[in-house]
Structure formats: C-alpha cells, structure tokens
Amino acid sequence: MVLPDEHNPLLEQTLLQALYQDISCHYQANALEEAKVGQARQRVESIRADEIAWLEGKAICQQQFLQVAEGWMAEFNRSLFLGLNAMEFHYARYPEGGGYALHWDNFQGNNQRILTFITYLNPDWQPGDGGELLLYADDEQQLLASVAPRWGTTVFFLSSDFPHQVLPAVKPRRSLTGWFRRNHPLDW
Numbered sequence: 001m002v003l004p005d006e007h008n009p010l011l012e013q014t015l016l017q018a019l020y021q022d023i024s025c026h027y028q029a030n031a032l033e034e035a036k037v038g039q040a041r042q043r044v045e046s047i048r049a050d051e052i053a054w055l056e057g058k059a060i061c062q063q064q065f066l067q068v069a070e071g072w073m074a075e076f077n078r079s080l081f082l083g084l085n086a087m088e089f090h091y092a093r094y095p096e097g098g099g100y101a102l103h104w105d106n107f108q109g110n111n112q113r114i115l116t117f118i119t120y121l122n123p124d125w126q127p128g129d130g131g132e133l134l135l136y137a138d139d140e141q142q143l144l145a146s147v148a149p150r151w152g153t154t155v156f157f158l159s160s161d162f163p164h165q166v167l168p169a170v171k172p173r174r175s176l177t178g179w180f181r182r183n184h185p186l187d188w
C-alpha cells in the first residue's frame, strides 16, 4: 500500500516536520551509525549505504510518532488479525549515490517482521533525483511498484512477501523505516 504525500491521512505535517528536524540533528551531531548487513552484521557499502539511528523515544517527536504507531498496530490487529506485538523504527540517511541492493526484510528462517513501514522525509524531491524503492514479486524478477521517496509518501508491505531494493539518488535521501513484529513470547 502506498499513500501519496499530498493526502497522507496517517501522519500530520507538523509531526513530519519535527521528524525531519530530528533526523537532520542526528546527522549534524554525527549520531547516525553505519547500517550493517547479514547475520554477521558487516558494513558493505555496495550492498547497503545508509546510516541509521533507532528511535528510542528520546525526542518528543519520537514519542509522538511511537504513540501514533501503537495506534496503527492496534488497528491492524483489530481489522486484519495480524497478531502484532512489537515494533521497531529507525531513521535512515542514504548518501548521494548510495542505495540498498535487492533484499528481504527477514533473515531466512525468521519471520518475526510482519509489516514493513517507510515514510520519506525528503522535501523537494524531483523527478530524476532517483532513490526509488522498487518492490518485486517473490520471484525477485517481476517489478510490482516503483516509489519515489517524496516528502510524506508512506509505504506499508508484508515483510516476508516482497523483496525490494533502493536505487541510488543524486542527493541524500532520508526516511523513517520500521517493522511491526510478531515476536515469539519466549524472545521478549
């Protein structure tokens, strides 16, 4: 499901603005960390070039966002019976020219991430800037959707059903990304 930026009923503009300020402050304060790949958690920029910061509710806008997300989780459980019981979110900033190669959001044998969420925090994103999210069918061949990371555009998809990649962009690309999870009770 892709919600276009202009009429996003899920996230208020003031909250998007505050989240944008927050990720910008993290970047300026060198508080973003290089994202790692694979179960060995290695940095491989050719696969994944972003820098991230997990939301821990330290800023008021993070608390507000997490509250909104709690509401979505309750609603997803009520209307779609997804059995979600946990969530995790991080800011991500891809440098100019950096992307994320084709991947799945769950490691093999693990399907605790149920629903992937992304909202984009890029003011003035123009056609030709790149940075599209490409979503594929589970054969990893058939392209299903190409989403430009425009301000406030918001995407949800089932984490175990859609392999995807992020194309390089001509300028830095910012997002808030997260997962609604069904954690095994013994893992808590």
Ligand SMILES: O=C(O)CCC(=O)C(=O)O
Binding pocket: 092, 100, 105, 118, 132, 133, 164, 165, 166, 175, 177
């Ligand atoms: O930013 C995006 O469009 C997708 C990011 C992504 O695939 C991920 O963080 O796993």
Ligand SMILES: [Fe+2]
Binding pocket: 103, 104, 105, 164
């Ligand atoms: Fe992903």
